[in-house]
Amino acid sequence: MADRLSPxxxxxxxxxxxxxxxxxxxxxxxxxxxxxxxxxxxLTPHKTDTxxxxxxxxxxxxxxxxACKTIVGDRRAELTSxxxxxxxxxxxxxxxxxxxxxxxxxxxxxxxxxxGLPMDEDPAIVAAMERRFAARGWKMPxxxxxxALVPRGATVLANPNGTAPGLWIxxxxxxxxxxxxxxxxxxxxxxxxxxxxxxPLAGHVRLHRRLVRVSGRGESxxxxxxxxxxxGWLNQAPPIETTILAGLGQxxxxxxxxxxxxxxxxxxxxxxxxxxxxxxxxxxxxxDGRELEAVxxxxxxxxGWRVALAESCTGGLATSRLTDVPGSxxxxxxxxxxxxxxAKIELLGVDAALVTAHGAVSEPVAAAMASGIRDRARVNxxxxxxxxxxxxxxxxxxxxxxxxxxxxxxETRVRSYRxxxxxxxxxxxxxxxxxDMLRRFLIEG
Amino acid sequence: MADRLSPxxxxxxxxxxxxxxxxxxxxxxxxxxxxxxxxxxxLTPHKTDTxxxxxxxxxxxxxxxxACKTIVGDRRAELTSxxxxxxxxxxxxxxxxxxxxxxxxxxxxxxxxxxGLPMDEDPAIVAAMERRFAARGWKMPxxxxxxALVPRGATVLANPNGTAPGLWIxxxxxxxxxxxxxxxxxxxxxxxxxxxxxxPLAGHVRLHRRLVRVSGRGESxxxxxxxxxxxGWLNQAPPIETTILAGLGQxxxxxxxxxxxxxxxxxxxxxxxxxxxxxxxxxxxxxDGRELEAVxxxxxxxxGWRVALAESCTGGLATSRLTDVPGSxxxxxxxxxxxxxxAKIELLGVDAALVTAHGAVSEPVAAAMASGIRDRARVNxxxxxxxxxxxxxxxxxxxxxxxxxxxxxxETRVRSYRxxxxxxxxxxxxxxxxxDMLRRFLIEG
Numbered sequence: 001m002a003d004r005l006s007p008x009x010x011x012x013x014x015x016x017x018x019x020x021x022x023x024x025x026x027x028x029x030x031x032x033x034x035x036x037x038x039x040x041x042x043l044t045p046h047k048t049d050t051x052x053x054x055x056x057x058x059x060x061x062x063x064x065x066x067a068c069k070t071i072v073g074d075r076r077a078e079l080t081s082x083x084x085x086x087x088x089x090x091x092x093x094x095x096x097x098x099x100x101x102x103x104x105x106x107x108x109x110x111x112x113x114x115x116g117l118p119m120d121e122d123p124a125i126v127a128a129m130e131r132r133f134a135a136r137g138w139k140m141p142x143x144x145x146x147x148a149l150v151p152r153g154a155t156v157l158a159n160p161n162g163t164a165p166g167l168w169i170x171x172x173x174x175x176x177x178x179x180x181x182x183x184x185x186x187x188x189x190x191x192x193x194x195x196x197x198x199x200p201l202a203g204h205v206r207l208h209r210r211l212v213r214v215s216g217r218g219e220s221x222x223x224x225x226x227x228x229x230x231x232g233w234l235n236q237a238p239p240i241e242t243t244i245l246a247g248l249g250q251x252x253x254x255x256x257x258x259x260x261x262x263x264x265x266x267x268x269x270x271x272x273x274x275x276x277x278x279x280x281x282x283x284x285x286x287x288d289g290r291e292l293e294a295v296x297x298x299x300x301x302x303x304g305w306r307v308a309l310a311e312s313c314t315g316g317l318a319t320s321r322l323t324d325v326p327g328s329x330x331x332x333x334x335x336x337x338x339x340x341x342x343a344k345i346e347l348l349g350v351d352a353a354l355v356t357a358h359g360a361v362s363e364p365v366a367a368a369m370a371s372g373i374r375d376r377a378r379v380n381x382x383x384x385x386x387x388x389x390x391x392x393x394x395x396x397x398x399x400x401x402x403x404x405x406x407x408x409x410x411e412t413r414v415r416s417y418r419x420x421x422x423x424x425x426x427x428x429x430x431x432x433x434x435x436d437m438l439r440r441f442l443i444e445g
Numbered sequence: 446m447a448d449r450l451s452p453x454x455x456x457x458x459x460x461x462x463x464x465x466x467x468x469x470x471x472x473x474x475x476x477x478x479x480x481x482x483x484x485x486x487x488l489t490p491h492k493t494d495t496x497x498x499x500x501x502x503x504x505x506x507x508x509x510x511x512a513c514k515t516i517v518g519d520r521r522a523e524l525t526s527x528x529x530x531x532x533x534x535x536x537x538x539x540x541x542x543x544x545x546x547x548x549x550x551x552x553x554x555x556x557x558x559x560x561g562l563p564m565d566e567d568p569a570i571v572a573a574m575e576r577r578f579a580a581r582g583w584k585m586p587x588x589x590x591x592x593a594l595v596p597r598g599a600t601v602l603a604n605p606n607g608t609a610p611g612l613w614i615x616x617x618x619x620x621x622x623x624x625x626x627x628x629x630x631x632x633x634x635x636x637x638x639x640x641x642x643x644x645p646l647a648g649h650v651r652l653h654r655r656l657v658r659v660s661g662r663g664e665s666x667x668x669x670x671x672x673x674x675x676x677g678w679l680n681q682a683p684p685i686e687t688t689i690l691a692g693l694g695q696x697x698x699x700x701x702x703x704x705x706x707x708x709x710x711x712x713x714x715x716x717x718x719x720x721x722x723x724x725x726x727x728x729x730x731x732x733d734g735r736e737l738e739a740v741x742x743x744x745x746x747x748x749g750w751r752v753a754l755a756e757s758c759t760g761g762l763a764t765s766r767l768t769d770v771p772g773s774x775x776x777x778x779x780x781x782x783x784x785x786x787x788a789k790i791e792l793l794g795v796d797a798a799l800v801t802a803h804g805a806v807s808e809p810v811a812a813a814m815a816s817g818i819r820d821r822a823r824v825n826x827x828x829x830x831x832x833x834x835x836x837x838x839x840x841x842x843x844x845x846x847x848x849x850x851x852x853x854x855x856e857t858r859v860r861s862y863r864x865x866x867x868x869x870x871x872x873x874x875x876x877x878x879x880x881d882m883l884r885r886f887l888i889e890g
């Protein structure tokens with residue numbers, strides 16, 4: 001297992017009690033952090049902590065390594081024990097969850113008890129919560145007063161997205177941040193107040209990144225293409241680390257570089273990315289982290305073009321993804337989900353004889369859907385998607401996962417695919433591929 | 446957050462060193478377990494442990510609660526410390542990952558060192574690995590011999606899907622299982638050998654579950670409605686534990702019961718669910734775990750009805766969710782994403798004067814979209830959704846998040862909402878609410 005993002009040597013504040021040295025590895029920072037996610041639901045087979053991913057990102061940005069992550073239920077003794085264990089070994093502890101108003105929300109109380117800090121009610125928090133409830137025409141329930149308790153000496157972190165404020169505690173050499181559990185409350189707090197307060201602790205070295213997105217190739221094919229390039233990056237000073245991650249129909253290349261010189265780091269990453277560009281060719285989606293649908297949006301906008309979609313097996317998912325981009329109403333004119341043959345004929349002008357001759361899932365029908373929606377919507381480019389998402393509807397010649405996708409501009413391109421996986425995976429891969437076909441059409445056409 | 450899924454009282458073998466008792470809560474097994482996932486890549490912002498979900502499911506099935514989960518990098522000192530901490534407090538420890546052949550793979554060695562067990566090379570494992578390599582025409586690399594080292598007294602667990610065997614160690618009162626990291630190797634081992642070996646420890650008690658879905662109310666409102674009921678369940682024998690989880694526009698109630706009698710357990714859960722039904726009324730989506738879109742599908746199918754949708758701000762997401770259900774092509778006839786005013790007028794027959802008079806985001810336009818698509822598709826019921834997903838497009842009177850949704854059958858129902866959050870959250874809440882309005886229309890109409 002490649003280990004180039006792990007804590008760099010057991011030099012953490014907590015010290016190292018075990019025999020045997022770890023071999024040196026990247027991210028060699030002077031401090032590291034522990035993360036504890038609190039919530040019994042996070043211990044069920046159905047749910048897990050994902051907050052720590054965002055928290056790790058912010059910590060890594062600051063050059064702070066994550067030494068361990070723990071998930072604990074809403075239980076006093078267990079939580080106390082893990083907090084003590086973390087603070088014994090690590091200077092920074094980030095807790096998320098357990099700041100709610102009910103009896104089960106213990107984080108605030110357990111941290112204060114462990115540190116021996118009394119708790120005081122903060123009238124400003126009570127007032128802010130009362131205003132928040134009043135704005136919706138509600139009265140604040142009495143239980144919410146718990147959320148206004150502050151361990152003595154702690155700094156309150158404002159939470160514009162919820163009732164539970166965060167807390168920042170400096171205690172001896174330890175730094176402890178308590179963040180709410182809901183991601184939309186936790187993220188702005190971690191990225192704002194907590195990042196600003198951690199920065200002075202972290203020293204001058206920062207983690208710099210570039211995210212390169214690639215489509216149309218698998219993880220190992222991309223690895224094979226770029227390995228000769230990124231292996232060279234490891235020998236330069238400072239080295240650039242590369243991580244390859246596969247998603248549905250897409251591959252991400254994460255380039256990471258630690259440096260105290262932001263200008264030099266940006267130049268080194270830019271030079272690295274420029275080495276990738278000719279190798280990846282049209283499979284390169286973006287070199288700046290932009291999502292596929294945003295790239296397509298920018299290409300359409302750049303041409304002053306509008307698009308319309310005719311979807312069948314994807315059931316609206318391709319349009320939904322395109323319209324996840326703010327401002328997409330400028331270039332997504334309309335879309336039709338034509339599940340039934342009648343809808344294909346009526347709304348898209350697909351010739352009934354074409355359906356009879358080739359079947360609804362066929363390249364000619366996909367092409368007719370794409371040009372049909374293009375003509376009716378009077379836009380520059382149309383997309384047609386027809387396929388078998390399963391689990392039913394497959395046959396020997398057209399098994400589940402068979403999908404035909406067309407892009408119609410002045411010329412029409414159409415291709416057939418056989419996607420793996422269940423219904424939702426076939427839908428997701430089809431939508432992604434359709435949007436990527438549009439991207440290739442726009443950069444080549 | 447309600448906490449009724451957590452380990453049941455700090456009665457684990459490891460004992461409880463912290464002050465303050467936890468209030469009694471469910472899953473009161475005599476033993477509980479800790480899970481440690483090992484691997485530095487699991488501490489990056491891009492990847493997290495998911496093995497523990499499967500491991501938790503098997504443990505819970507056996508009536509064993511998960512007390513905590515920890516993720517540690519491939520680092521000797523950190524890993525040793527977490528193993529010691531887990532074994533201090535919990536009788537069962539399941540480790541996954543770090544059994545590979547490289548220097549970074551430390552789990553085997555660190556566990557043996559911590560327990561003071563010498564390691565011996567197992568010639569049977571060497572022979573099996575050599576056969577595995579030979580079958581592919583390769584010679585076993587020397588590094589792989591590490592994988593044949595077995596702490597003295599440990600039982601080797603066969604791994605038909607990879608080279609790294611698992612290990613089962615009984616040491617004093619502790620039970621420790623070492624499983625490989627790749628899911629396709631870990632899962633059969635956990636579900637097979639480890640389950641079989643844990644079962645006698647766990648006794649005859651198993652965990653039985655029911656999942657109840659609720660919509661249209663927030664987590665705390667649902668809690669308030671059902672609390673008087675579920676609090677009574679805690680006093681019956683065996684008690685039923687309830688966990689309330691909030692999603693986007695939906696709430697889940699997980700009912701859990703531990704019993705050695707499967708028939709009795711099913712009857713008790715059925716009786717419990719029947720108590721909820723009258724209280725939740727039309728907010729009750731399902732008592733058998735079915736998703737909202739599947740419930741709507743069954744209702745439509747039961748009536749022999751078909752639906753068509755006219756979406757604006759949701760961009761196809763409502764239709765995509767409805768069509769996530771296998772067989773939904775039977776009752777989803779068509780859908781139109783009418784972003785532009787022209788598309789609303791042309792495809793749905795919305796009166797241009799209506800748009801001018803009330804604006805595109807208005808109840809009259811939503812109603813006209815719903816009845817327009819219903820008429821044009823010649824189906825029983827139509828849905829219209831128009832709103833401002835943001836971040837742009839809001840005004841003082843119609844801020845971002847304003848969404849009007851209509852369901853048109855023989856009568857038309859229309860409502861306005863103001864959803865919180867960013868673009869994707871507004872889209873998700875709007876789609877969920879539209880599908881739920883259809884559900885209510887179908888059960889009441």
